Amino acid sequence: MLNKPVTNHNVDHLENELISVRRHLHQHPELAYEEVQTTAFLKEKLLAAGIRILDVPLKTGLIAEVSGNPDGPIVAIRADIDALPVQEETGLSYQSKVPGKMHACGHDFHTAVILGAAYLLKKEEQQLPGTVRILFQPAEESSHGAETVLASGGLDDVQAIFGEHNTPQLEVGELGTRVGALTAAVDRFEIELEGKGTHAAAPENGRDPIVAASHLINLLQTIVSRNTSPLDAALVSVTQLTSGNTWNVIPTKAYLQGTVRTLSDETRAFIPERMKRITESVGEGLGIQVTFKWLPGPPATKNDPQWTALAERVAKETGYRFIEIPPTLGGEDFAYYQTKIPGAFVNIGTGSSYNHHHPKFTIDEKAIVPASRYFSKLAVRALEHLSSNQ
Ligand SMILES: [Zn+2]
Ligand SMILES: [Zn+2]
Structure with missing residues (x-):
């Protein structure tokens, strides 16, 4: 199981850091395309860790990268960073400081997880057989943030992409996905x-x-x-x-x-x-x-069979209980990436809670570090897979 007592000092340190990142984001939610402070905060964290940031025309959100071999393959891992126009009612000590705005979809969790993965990848940067793009995407809730990122050109040369959503339907330590459509096309x-x-x-x-x-x-x-x-x-x-x-x-x-x-x-x-x-x-x-x-809005997610199989293998390798989950008719703009780049989108268990977009929605912070480890390992395994086929 994932929740064994943490004894390693570095793991403790990483967990403390990522929880404080997540709480900071949670207290300062910003809506779609307004994620200016969030972007500045992430930039500061990445630069302090010595991680490069790509020069791409994004007003909010950013793409960073770590690379051990610029001639090797390129994969991407993605978090969305925007919040919702919801008045928080969790009563948490770190609840939103902005009236009428809240990270009620847990994108603060996704952001902390992918930042953690970036830290872990940075530690083994020299050994990476290629490049990992670390994408912090704006405006998922508008359904069009992914299109903005694609238009920026920052993913043009990416060969595989992976993303996540937290889910209160799975326990901490559980990870689920499926081949093909996981979320629906959302049209109006x-x-x-x-x-x-x-x-x-x-x-x-x-x-x-x-x-x-x-x-x-x-x-x-x-x-x-x-x-x-x-x-x-x-x-x-x-x-x-x-x-x-x-x-x-x-x-x-x-x-x-x-x-x-x-x-x-x-x-x-x-x-x-x-x-x-x-x-x-x-x-x-x-x-x-x-x-x-x-x-028309985002299409259905299209989880590639090969990358979904890898997502499952890495889940087991990193100690998750893997569950093949049914599709939902909710939407996810990650699907836009999958029209251009094969990849897999997974759901990470964050423990029982009110559902997404509810004023009392929350996540269990114990789920952060395991998910960071998962995404860093997934990126490494995807690079290894692509380099062995080159
Ligand atoms: Zn949402
Ligand atoms: Zn969401």
Whole structure:
């Protein structure tokens, strides 16, 4: 088990340092694309450890690297660094000092873990058969931070990438993942319906967008129940419906929006086509003008079979209990990296807690150092694997 008593002085020191890093971040949360102090803090820590920082055009977030052989392969390990607009209610001694902002998704944990991995890799830098890029990514919660990093060019030559999310569904000492989709594609839709307003007592003089919207919502539910395979998880949720402002007027317009979650590329392409056709046919049938807008977000994560097998082997090598976990329909913008670079995304157990984004969400700090060891070892093993194949 991982939680054996720590006797080694260096391990103690690393644990104290990473806990204090995590608590500092926890007290000073910054939202997506506003991670200026967080970035400055990480820069200071990395430079103090003698770790190089790449000169890439990122306003927040950064990419560092350690390298024992600049001609060898290049792999990346990634943490996300942003917090959420949530008012913390944990009552912890180190709770957020910023009203209305909180590390309620545990990205402070990810950041401490990957910083710890950077420290450990730095210690064996000369022996590394290649280069490890250490990525602190901004704006995961906006769903677009990973795209910003890809556009910076700082990962162009990376051959494999690894990332993590903490999870209260696993205990400290447990690590889980799966081949293929672990998280879903997260897309959004907006539908506008424009009819003709009229007196509520004379519906024959108008075209009611509320009746149209209610038919539409029911018909949209038939896509997942009747048009996609029950074995291919997907969902269509209308999460907002607005129309009208009083009791005796049939309004002119209605507005709907919501989200679609899918695990396969085929279903992800199929659902918006079907939604558009249903929306247009309801509009045509009821004399309502419709506008259908599709706003794509991150795709599903695509864990590469070979790198996922390595992630599992290293989990066992570093003392984790490995669990093959089911996919979720939550999203993760790490998936953008996997459209360009093969890699694996894993879930690290951080002990039971309220769920992510809850004001009382927390993590067990005992999970930090083992995860740092895991990511440093994973990077080394990935470099070894790539160099043996070169
Ligand atoms: Zn989150
Ligand atoms: Zn998160």
